[in-house]
Amino acid sequence: MSLIALAAGTTTLAKYLNAKYHISKDVSALRLVxxxxxxxxxxxxxGLANVWLVFKETAARHPDMVCMWTRERPYTYRDVVASSNRLAHFFLSKGVQPGELVALYLTNRAEFMFAWLALWSIGCAPAxxxxxLAGDALLHCLKVSGARIVLVDDDEECRVRMEEARGAVEGALGMELVPIETEMGAFPTTDVKEGELALNMSGEYPAILLYTSGTTGMPKGCAFTMSRLYTTLRLRPGSMDEKNGPGGDCWYSCMPLYHGTSAISMIVALVNGTCIGLGKKFSVSGFWRDVRDSQATIFVYVGEAARYLLAAPPTAQDKEHRVRCMYGNGLRPDIWDKFRERFGVEEVGEFFNSTEGIFGLFNYNKGPFSAGSVGHHGLLMRMVMRNTFVPVAIDPNTGDVLRDAKTGFVVRSPYEVGGEIIVNMPNEEAFQGYWRNEEATNKKFLRDVFAKGDLWYRSGDALRRQADGRWYFLDRLGDTFRWKSENVATAEVAEVLGQFPGVQEANVYGVLVPHHEGRAGTAALQITPEARSNFDFKGLTAFARARLPKYAVPVFLRIVEASTHIHNHKQNKVPLREEGVDPDKIGTKAPEGKDDKFLWLAPGDDAYKVFSRDDWEVLQAGKARL
Structure with a gap:
């Protein structure tokens, strides 16, 4: 065989192996990390690891580039620097010191980004x-932050909620409420103390404090650390062929900036020199107008947003946009290709991660191979991560990891079957933990999993991985469920419902509903005997809506005759969750509840009413949107 033929054969073999095992993709990913x-x-x-310093370098390169679009007006980098510096001087005038957090109770608006950057410039960060949020949940999150200053939006609903909490915020918490419309024009636009406050920031300090419902109870604070954000500046653009600078990409998001998906997407783009567009809030009617007007090439989605857009009637303008890629999490396989085909969005950047940041996957999809998956590992990554990301079996009755009765060690599941993903940890410090909540942090650790003394992190999510390396989401484990792209903590909802007169006990869980993403909130209510004949369901509706975010108000009620406890006096959600609200399943898992009465909060209604088989059939037919 000639050398030319041998070389050609070797090249062909290398191409085949690379195509089959995705070696070059894995090498590129590892190199980026x-x-x-x-x-x-x-x-x-x-001492230069503060992302503010990277932003200043970018702004110096492109001072007159439009870097932020809003419906009200565009902003250049020069504008953003000036507004951020003005806010920085304002914060210092309020006594904010380096190392402090300032709470932002803001909608999507340019001032959110200005405040974020301003706080970095003085060695601080936003919560x-x-x-x-309103009521106890709002007070809890503010207390967790430890902030002394709360910047409050001028949105009417925000002002009303905060005004109702003012007494407790200013009294018990000792915080100062500062309206965003406060006159700040008198403050200078120059750098604060020549930038010295931004130096020597710890990599473990928050770039932003985000909140997650965790597995139970009230929301928990979790720092998206400065070191994590700094590395993301390189990882994200390199994974998506992002083009920055004038004439480059433009990211659009109308997903809330208090969510990590939207916040981190926007700040990484802005710092790297890529234009961003901010939409006030998501609406099907206004989404594409914003996308077109902002000249966006990439938009951020979360959960059901894509499904809502797809559900709108087709128009001749569906493909009249510059979008090349959609980026986010929660795009379900059943609409993946439908969305791409209808709207002409060729690329999907679907990632799987959590605020905690311990377990992450990414799928930059351009064709049929990985469509519908939340990540992909080629042969090299599968070898590297073999004993790092591990699926384990879950006890269906307790929701805890399943341990072998003889050895006491956790039962490992095959990747193809899947299970809750646990992550191998070198030490406890590898997880930065929940902000000021050691007890909740410790609950995320598993010990003596496969060997005495080993340490693992519980993701709380079940996934499976096919033999070819494609990852697929199965379910969110534990009490928390997702609805309307939000995490709903069942304990928080149950606590609120339990305060209403006549409610003896509330057991809250999420149920699957046809043609809907996530799980709809359901509350199994045990009503006191004296209140059963004249229980005020309309009053309960108003009570819940006044104290819970809209997405956390239960859609369904199940009126039970007895409490649903297991041997250790904990509520048992499993049989109720499995039965859901399908009339044909009621009583199959919880026989004692075969005659339970169901109610629902139908679209547009102001009170719970009887949920019938006819109503179920309407949901099955996709004729009602909850």
């Missing part, structure tokens, strides 16, 4: 408070 870490380490060694 390594380079991102090297960038951060080099900056940290010089992003969900602006839908």
């Amino acid at each position: 390594r380079n991102g870490m090297k960038d951060y380490e080099a900056a940290a060694a010089q 992003a408070i969900n602006y839908n």
Whole structure:
């Protein structure tokens, strides 16, 4: 055989192996991770690991580039620097010191980004408070942040919720409420103390404090650390062929900035030199108009947003846009290709991660191979991650990991079958933990899993991985469920419902509903005997809506005769969750509840009413949108 023929054969074989095992993709991913870490380490060694400093370099390169679009007006980098500096001086005038957090109770608006950057410039960071929160949940999140200042939106609903909480916020919490419309024009636009407050920031300090429902109870704070964000500056653009600078890409998001998906997407683009567009809030009618007007080439989605857009009647303008890619999480396989075909969005950047940031996957999809999956590992990555991301069996009755009766070790599941993903940890410090909540942090760890003394992290999510490396989401484990692209903590909802007169006990869980993403909130209510004949369901509706975010108000009620406890006096959600609200399943898992009465909060209604088989058939036919 000639050398030419041998070389040709070797090249062909190499191409075949690369196509089959995706070796070059894995090598590229590993290189990106390594380079991102090297960038951060080099900056940290010089005390320059604050992302504000990267932003300033970008702004100096492109001062007159339009870097932010809003419906009200566009902003150049020069504008953003000036507005951020003005806010930085304002925060210092309020006594904010380096190392403090400032709470942002803001909708999607340019000032959110200005405040974020301003806080970095003085060695601080924001705590992003969900602006839908009210009552105890709002007070809890503010208390967790430890902030002294709360920047409050001028949106009417936000002002009303915060005004109702003012007494407790200013009294018990000792925080100052600062309206966003406060006059700040008198403050200078120059750098604060020549930028010295931005130096020597710890990599473990929050770039932003986000909140997650976790597995039970009230929302928990979790720092998206400065080191994690710094490495993301290299990882994200390198994974998506992102083009920055004038004439480059433009990212659009109307997903709330208190969510990590939207917040991190926007700030990474802005810092790297890529234009961003901010939509006030998601609406089917206004989405594509914003996308076109902002000249977006990439948009951010979460959960059901894509399904809602797809459900709208087709128009002749469906493909009249510049979008090349959609980026986010929660795009379900059943609409993946339908969305791409109808709207002409060729690329999908679907990622799987959590606020905690311990277990992450990414699928940059351009064709049929990985469509519908939340990530892909080629042969090399499968070898590297073999004993790092591991699926384990779950006890269906307790929701806890299943342990072998003889050895006491956790039962490992085949990747193709899947299970809750646990992550191998070198030590406890590898997880930064929940903000000021050691007890919740410790609950995320598993010990003595496959060997005495080993340490693992519970993701709380079940996934499976096919033999070819494609990852697929199965379910969110534990008490928390997702609805309307939000995490709903059952304990928080149950606590609110339990305060209503006549409710003896509330057991809250999520149920699957045809043609809907996630799980709809359902509350199994045990009503006191004296209230059963004249229970005020309309009053309960108003009570819940006043104290819970809209997405957390239960859609369904199941009126039970007895409590649903297991041997250790904990509520048992499993049989109720499996039965859901399908009339044909009621009583199959919980025989004692075969005669339970069901109610629902139908679209547009102001009170719970009887949920009948006819109503179920309407949902099955896809004729009602909850």
